[in-house]
Amino acid sequence: MAVATLPTVKDFAVTDSxxxxxxxxxxxxxxxxxxxxxxxxxxAPHDVMVVSGIGCSGKLPHYxxxxxxxxxxxxxxxxxxxxxxxxxxxxxxxxxxxxxxxGIGAGYFVNSGRRNVDxxxxxxxxxxxxxxxGQASPTMQRGMQVKSMPExxxxxxxxPIGLAISSGYTFIARGYAMAQRELVGLIVxxxxxxxxxxxxxxxxxxxxNDLLTIDFFRGRDIGHQRTYALADEGYDGKVHxxxxxxxxxxxxxxxxxxxxxxxxxxxxxxxxxxDLPTFEDGVTSRRPEFEKTSLMDGARPGxxxxxxxxxxx
Amino acid sequence: xxxxxLSLMIxxxxxxxxxxxxxxxxxxxxxxxxxxxxxxxxxxNIHGRHIFFRIRTADEPITSHVERVDVLLALDSETxxxxxxxxxxxSHKGHLHEVVPGGAIVVDAKVxxxxxxxxxxxxxxxxLPYDDIVRSAVEEHGLEYNARRHAVMANMVPLGACCALxxxxxDRVIPIVAERLPERHQNLVPINRSVLHxxxxxxxxxxxDEGFSQTLHPCDDQPSRxxxxxxxxxxxxxxxxxxxFQTYYPxxxxxDESVYLEALQADWPIVVLQAEDEVxxxxxxxxxxxxxxxxxxxxxxxxxxxxAEGMGFASITEAPGPVVVLYQRGGPSTGLPTRNSQQDLxxxxxxxxxxxxxxxxxxxxxxxxxxxxxxAFNWGDRYQVPVxxxxxxxxxxxxxxxxxxxxxxxxxxxxxxxAGDANGAEPYRRxxxxxxxxxxxxxxxxxxxxxxxxxDEHTERGRIEEDIDNRIDQMxxxxxxxxxxxxxxxxxxQFTLHGAEEADLTIVSWGSTRCPIRDAIRQVxxxxxxxxxxxxxxxxxPFPADAVREIxxxxxxxLLLEDNYAxxxxxxxxxxxxxxxxxxxxxxxxxxxxxxxxxxxxRRQVPATAAVAAAHGS
Numbered sequence: 001m002a003v004a005t006l007p008t009v010k011d012f013a014v015t016d017s018x019x020x021x022x023x024x025x026x027x028x029x030x031x032x033x034x035x036x037x038x039x040x041x042x043x044a045p046h047d048v049m050v051v052s053g054i055g056c057s058g059k060l061p062h063y064x065x066x067x068x069x070x071x072x073x074x075x076x077x078x079x080x081x082x083x084x085x086x087x088x089x090x091x092x093x094x095x096x097x098x099x100x101x102x103g104i105g106a107g108y109f110v111n112s113g114r115r116n117v118d119x120x121x122x123x124x125x126x127x128x129x130x131x132x133x134g135q136a137s138p139t140m141q142r143g144m145q146v147k148s149m150p151e152x153x154x155x156x157x158x159x160p161i162g163l164a165i166s167s168g169y170t171f172i173a174r175g176y177a178m179a180q181r182e183l184v185g186l187i188v189x190x191x192x193x194x195x196x197x198x199x200x201x202x203x204x205x206x207x208x209n210d211l212l213t214i215d216f217f218r219g220r221d222i223g224h225q226r227t228y229a230l231a232d233e234g235y236d237g238k239v240h241x242x243x244x245x246x247x248x249x250x251x252x253x254x255x256x257x258x259x260x261x262x263x264x265x266x267x268x269x270x271x272x273x274x275d276l277p278t279f280e281d282g283v284t285s286r287r288p289e290f291e292k293t294s295l296m297d298g299a300r301p302g303x304x305x306x307x308x309x310x311x312x313x
Numbered sequence: 314x315x316x317x318x319l320s321l322m323i324x325x326x327x328x329x330x331x332x333x334x335x336x337x338x339x340x341x342x343x344x345x346x347x348x349x350x351x352x353x354x355x356x357x358n359i360h361g362r363h364i365f366f367r368i369r370t371a372d373e374p375i376t377s378h379v380e381r382v383d384v385l386l387a388l389d390s391e392t393x394x395x396x397x398x399x400x401x402x403x404s405h406k407g408h409l410h411e412v413v414p415g416g417a418i419v420v421d422a423k424v425x426x427x428x429x430x431x432x433x434x435x436x437x438x439x440x441l442p443y444d445d446i447v448r449s450a451v452e453e454h455g456l457e458y459n460a461r462r463h464a465v466m467a468n469m470v471p472l473g474a475c476c477a478l479x480x481x482x483x484d485r486v487i488p489i490v491a492e493r494l495p496e497r498h499q500n501l502v503p504i505n506r507s508v509l510h511x512x513x514x515x516x517x518x519x520x521x522d523e524g525f526s527q528t529l530h531p532c533d534d535q536p537s538r539x540x541x542x543x544x545x546x547x548x549x550x551x552x553x554x555x556x557x558f559q560t561y562y563p564x565x566x567x568x569d570e571s572v573y574l575e576a577l578q579a580d581w582p583i584v585v586l587q588a589e590d591e592v593x594x595x596x597x598x599x600x601x602x603x604x605x606x607x608x609x610x611x612x613x614x615x616x617x618x619x620x621a622e623g624m625g626f627a628s629i630t631e632a633p634g635p636v637v638v639l640y641q642r643g644g645p646s647t648g649l650p651t652r653n654s655q656q657d658l659x660x661x662x663x664x665x666x667x668x669x670x671x672x673x674x675x676x677x678x679x680x681x682x683x684x685x686x687x688x689a690f691n692w693g694d695r696y697q698v699p700v701x702x703x704x705x706x707x708x709x710x711x712x713x714x715x716x717x718x719x720x721x722x723x724x725x726x727x728x729x730x731x732a733g734d735a736n737g738a739e740p741y742r743r744x745x746x747x748x749x750x751x752x753x754x755x756x757x758x759x760x761x762x763x764x765x766x767x768x769d770e771h772t773e774r775g776r777i778e779e780d781i782d783n784r785i786d787q788m789x790x791x792x793x794x795x796x797x798x799x800x801x802x803x804x805x806x807q808f809t810l811h812g813a814e815e816a817d818l819t820i821v822s823w824g825s826t827r828c829p830i831r832d833a834i835r836q837v838x839x840x841x842x843x844x845x846x847x848x849x850x851x852x853x854x855p856f857p858a859d860a861v862r863e864i865x866x867x868x869x870x871x872l873l874l875e876d877n878y879a880x881x882x883x884x885x886x887x888x889x890x891x892x893x894x895x896x897x898x899x900x901x902x903x904x905x906x907x908x909x910x911x912x913x914x915x916r917r918q919v920p921a922t923a924a925v926a927a928a929h930g931s
Contacts, residue, residue: 016740017776046760051600054768061765062776067757068765069603070777072626075596078588082600082608085584086558087758090604111589286578296605296756298582301555301690301725308549308577309717312539 009039017062026177026203027056030124031063033180037187043091051080053096055131057124060095074105077112084119088294092119099129102138102158112196113167117279120190120197126205127212134208148208160200161259161271165252171197172272176227178214195278222264230269239274317372319527320379322408324365325388327358330468335366338472339540340489342370343714346535350375351712357650363391363405372532376678376713377829377908382411383527384478386471387420412436415526419474439474441515443467450507466508473512479529483513539715543708544570546679546718547638550686551609552581553720558601558608559585560594565650566706567611567640591616595623598635605756607690611638614657625665627699630766633754634693641705643903652903653706655824655876661701662854670794673854675703677827682708683718695728696794697751707825707905729753731762742773746790750797795855807857810864812846818915819868820847821894823882826874826906833911845915862890874898
């Protein structure tokens, strides 16, 4: 790290660009949490790269002072993978929406879980495609109809947590955009985790989703906050012995069960975590040099390849 | 025809040993100081469908095949007669008709072909008992013959017979066999040697004193040459260029290159990642390029279709690369997965929506494939664009003899890198408008160089911006890079006018057709007074329109030669120069042009306007 003192939230502030999100959007909460988490993580802005997909959430890198790539719809995980493998010294944060990650990017969501490259993935999950004016996203449940939809949804929602478990994600958490302190803590934990860390972040879309509103999460209709912290109830999603298949299965089953909990009580926090070899570990097992040297430092343009040529003589 | 120009064919069902037999023999010829060219035709099939290698050797450089077959080593009757002629389309017509009068066919006796039923009385038939020959060789070593263990050595029999036919020292084959066997199987080398010798003797007995019309003379005074396929040459070039990250998704005929590189990961500084599809491959490579690494991916047409959006993304965000090697195969759609074509030129020129700069370069042979792959990384860095290296199945799978790949000493150019701002007052601008037309790039991790860039239209600072003036500035900046490339890339890299400056006929081409064209020109000029040259255009985007127009205007007669239906280079030339080339030789059979076909096109007295649709027995 080039800076002598630890960075503060201010170091991640952008002054020449202002969010054009709607008032009351959960994106603000996630942006603030990202900046605070980066400061807590103690990485200098130039050591961080935020990679985003397309949609309202995709604009996030424009509002945080780090390196940033605002990429394509559904391809954020591909780009983040390339960035991280190219330069392992970077703290890589992938950011995208629910449509981006669970719809158009669903194939990459699954395969990124299998690959377990060391980066953090934040999914802004609001149930709708906001930037195209409120169509149902993959997390919109069957039968639901928000005000922007002409008809109720006639297909089932994807279960992001369940999909993440079966895809092999090694850190799976759920956050809420309006619960700042908890979200900051989750993002820090996710960054500290070795491997791909997913946080599915529930957030209101005040313009198009009139069902998953702040009032809904507050539970105005039922008299108590719907979201609750798993940790408060003694839930422990961490696999303490990754070689113990029984523990793995039990923890995955518990997380899956929690992922279906919806309605009056919505669980928040780390649902599942396990320490498993990352993709980088796999590469290192093939070539030990990779452990110490990022690709960008290891490459030697113009190097002598005559020994390879000679193999063909 | 030079006396030692020999055309040998090895054919049989896929999985029966055609590949190793061919690779062993071609290597033996190369080691004997001969120039070698081989190409392979195979089906999209693992086991059973017809596959054949043409192995051509000569005492001068050759880069294409000829139609005739001097010696045919057939592993089954289909190789000789083809498939059932009563099918709607006979899958192939066999190679019997390609064997020259006085040529030879070597076949296993159990296939049941005799001189009486062969159907040709002007061809020598060597029908040898392969299993018996192997058995006697095995027993000579005091071992009991075991078909499960030893039958595989039957592949040595036709090679031994071939050596007898061509008066080629059979012991030249042994070291190649030994090199291919793993350490634990080295004890099989002496048995293989015996098989080769027994086969040699058996063939010799059939031939008697009469001998055979052709011989294979070693040229041991020649320098040691490489025998290498295009996909390997391109892989080596990537390492030479410092490419540290290669992504791919399995696809014929491109994945051979990535698999070759995968095997080198332990000792060379590259990570090869097999992605979930080509969308992922492309965008991973773009991410790695932005993060400061020379990155590449390789694919064929169907995969490049999926890479389209990534091309536009890389270009608008001014990523330094990646380099995309596109091995063309027969399209559209799944098309002819294992066959050759030049059908993707127009697609490569405009692979995605919108208007954006990128580079398309088409190397013509194995050395150019290596050298232009290296240069592609320089261009990607220097102009901050994705670069398409347009190769094809012919380049990927053909073997060529070369002294070296010519990589040593090629320059390494990373373009303008932002090294920090002395006073730190000005915020870094990733897409800065500069007099050079290119913005110095900051490599992520550099303090003070933080930037954001986006697939949206953006400002110099990389912020999303839809303002009209900004749009004009950024479009002009990006598209202007095409003019800079044309100015800076040396003309000898952009195109070559090969052959006589004053020619009766100028063949206009791009890509690998250079190989049969050059061989055919040499042949025709040797046999007649016709003077022919070849304008081989490598740089297809940006297109050197002025230089090409000048050459075309001075030519006496123009002929366009391409491996596609539409004459895609002709369309590009018409668009860029206004010149329509009327005379065309177009082939879209999925098979590459042979030297003979090009020679025939050259010799035609009347202009050719119809497509060449030469029928091959394949």
